[in-house]
Amino acid sequence: MADVDGTQGFTSDTVAFFTELEQHNDAAWFDAHRGTYKSCVQAPLAALLEELTARLSDAPVPLRGSRATMFRINRDVRFSKDKRPYNTTASALLTPSGTKAEDAGLLYLQIGSEGGFMAAGLHSPAPARLAPLRDRIVEAPEDFEQVVEDLGAADLALGTDAQLKTMPRGYAEHAEHPQAWALRLKTFIVQRPITAELLLSDDLAERVEEFARDAAPLLMFVAGRGDA
Template sequence: MAGFAGFGEKAIPFLKALDFHQSRDWFHENKALFESELREPLGDLIEVLTERFGETGLDLKGDRKKSQFRINRDVRFSKDKRPYTDHVSAILSPDGSKMEQGVFFVYVGLDRCFAAVAWWSPGPELLLAMRKAIVEKPEAFRAMVAALAGNRLEIGTEGQLKRVPRGFEAVAEPDLAAAVRNRHFVVRREIDPAAIQRPDLVETLVDFAVRAKPLLDWGRTIEGRLPRR
């Protein structure tokens, strides 16, 4: 397994140039730069994080190729026909696939660089179970939120419903009512773009994932992967 030496110095400039050209010919002429500055370093990062997450007891792993998202955009049903994204990203999950919930996500892009631990758009059955757990076991939910706060993390509100969903109209406590409106349960850690070039990015991401573990454990308990409290 290779170590992680950081993304290349030309990683962000490459994304900027690709976003400007949005040309398949340009991309193929510069594909070697994409591989060396972005794709291969991201693969190294996935492998190192998989090892480190295993050492720290986090049930998260990935594959250097399969865990990465394609830089090619699917434009079949989109009005935006630009062929390439302006970022690279990857998911580490319990089974190493992109289909699981309770995942670690890393994103390096023109607009921002960040990591996230997330239950992102869980299916209807799991989302309902999470909402029921919030209402029926508020002490466990609040303990999780407090643990995150103690670790300097907070569940985001992106995509939150404007009203409580059907069946939860009677929820009176403001924090619980706000929580059941969530469609995602996610915490993020912004990354300085300059930091992606350093090997110690690994330590930053491992530290963040460990601090986000209360959110993972809460969801895993609801899934039945961990003993219920």
């Protein structure tokens, strides 16, 4: 990752921070290491988002991210049995709007002590947002099949973990549709791992950019756009 305003990329200190946080997930430890968090996690993540914003400005679906699209490391423990106060990973979004709004698709990054992953598409949309995607699949199965083929050519596949066992309400008559499996999806996401080696590599931004461009057919589909 390039040096932006004097900020270096992720380093072994980043990995060490997350490793130790996993072992000492409490406010006292975090307060004592807040400076490390800011310099070794927050700053390089913000720099990565800035670089990716520039790299993806001419992509089929331009994506933008900044400190405003980074997620807080503090966990919301109000309704959780797990009262550990901090996430042991850092995460952020890049979206067409440059905000955390996800309706037009997203690129999601998550990093931790062992690397992380990158994901793209539309995550768990509301039923009102999901219905138009399903309708487009019903009406133009060949177009959606082309999206799937283009993703496959880049060694990407839509995740099927979040998939209904039966046809969704209102789509039972399409149980024999050639893309019936996709009509049962509740989320439209592809992803790739960020290995521990890649996390510390100068190639990180380039590899994330490559992933975003490989995922462009899906991002264009969820945004309601045709071919670029």
